[in-house]
Amino acid sequence: MNNLIVSLIFDNIMNLLKIKGANNYKIIAYEKASRLIRDLEIDVAELIKEDRLTEISGIGEGLAENIKEIVETGTCQDYNDLAKEYPPTLISLLKVSGVGVSKVKQFYSEIGIKDLESLKEEAQSGALSQLSGIGPKTEQKILESVDKLLSEKNKLDLGEAAGLAYQLKDYIKGFKEVDSIEVVGGIRRREEIIDEIDLVIVTNDFEKTIKSLEKLPIISDVARLDDEIILADTKLGIGIKIFETGNSLFWQKVFWSTGSKEYNQKLKEIINDEIEDKIIGTFEDEQEIFKFIGLPYIIPELRDDLESIDRAKNHNLPSSIELKNIKGDLHMHSRWSDGRYTIEEMAQACQQKGYEYMAICDHTQALTVANGLTPDRLKAQWEEIDKLNETLDITILKGAEVDILEDRLDYDDDILAQLDIVIASVHSGFNNSREKIMGRIMMALENPHVHILAHPTGRLVLGRGAYNIDFERLVHKAIETNTILEINASPKRLDLSHQQVKLAHQLGAKFIINTDAHKVKQLNNMEFGVGVARKGWLEKDDVINTLRVDELKEFLAR
């Protein structure tokens, strides 16, 4: 539980150092350390105990001292000093689109703007465009972005929220007085944006549990709402709601706190009073509750889609795809472009997951910022893949994530024809007109060598809207050209969304679930992609990376 708070404070230090205008390498050092600590498999407290912090490359004496201080006290002097100089609320301004360090400094020093609220006021009054370098267009753009950020305040994407929730679950599980705990609510339903972490616990000492929670550095405040509910605030902004219940009612509580409000209302309509009165016995699991009320089991992912209740009544629910059905991951990067691990390291990790196959799809030459591969470097990469295929117990496919440029793909057809798998995607011109961006995507879909359209809409969860696309037209073209639509499993993308998956599925599209991993750890994001597929009513056969390796090869050779 310590890693998250260390990472958070280092992020804050990094941002305040940027605003202060500190040495860039110092900033990079904090940024890197924050990432290292966040991705660490074990708790930093363990490393401190064994005096091994500085064994991590990137953590020196100075950072190690700060880490120790944070683990002991929840903060560190370096951060406190910076926070005295610059209000930490300034960091939120850096997220505003069109605003960087220099504008934050300008806003703060010239008109005292120190948070999103005051920036909104000044932009609304027109005071912003009076400053040098800011015109009415920038002011308007800032205002729009600030409104969006304010509406997203204290919300996290599914990946961050679930990461925190799982850590909390593990931590609370260790309390002696706690018998059972489960993550429920939006995280269990696999909502893409989470505004509250919901947990159900069975504890025989409510007060003691609250006291233990208060000790956690990531938690800023714990309060008791009533006999059954604990509310807590976190330093990540998101709130936590903990439902306390007795042992005999644990699964009922899990059941009722998983569905959305509207969903539970509709469910109650079909559960008559007589049955409801009887749902007080002890159940072994949720399956038993569904059996008791006379419905087939409805997966948590569908418990905000009212249609699933009607379909359940008619015994017409899908046989939803499961994580264990996934046989391989076909979109990941290596050090050849902007990934952080070698092909061998990625392959070993995929092997450990029990995958039969994987594909390395590094970026192509136009994406210079991501060290995209020229055809010559691509061919050199093939030699490495050939060698690994001889020794490893997993099939590595040769692929590329080819950039969809203005009027062509980033590799010629003769190169594309030699690849096992071709993924096409847009990484430029996000603001193209509908006509232009659709023309580019249509061109890619029509290319016979392209198997997959990756992150088809370009949206970022809590970050950026989709390109200006005509989604149904895109789907129809994908079906016509036998191109697979990607469900990008990165919780920052979840692109397609579950609503789009449901629609495209109805239209007849086929899908693939890929992680787009740039690091070994991101291969774990597959569960979030599968969540989108389940929310989108998909079954195993709708998703091509559930095929066995020989079936997949046959499919790709088409």
Add this chain to the structure above:
DNA sequence: GCCGTTTTCGGCCCGACTGTTTTCAGTCG
């Protein structure tokens, strides 16, 4: 702030493109 030494300092370093503004800050994977 970290690292690696020709061991106590010097090197580390995305960069082309966009858009609004009038010279440069912000953006992208």
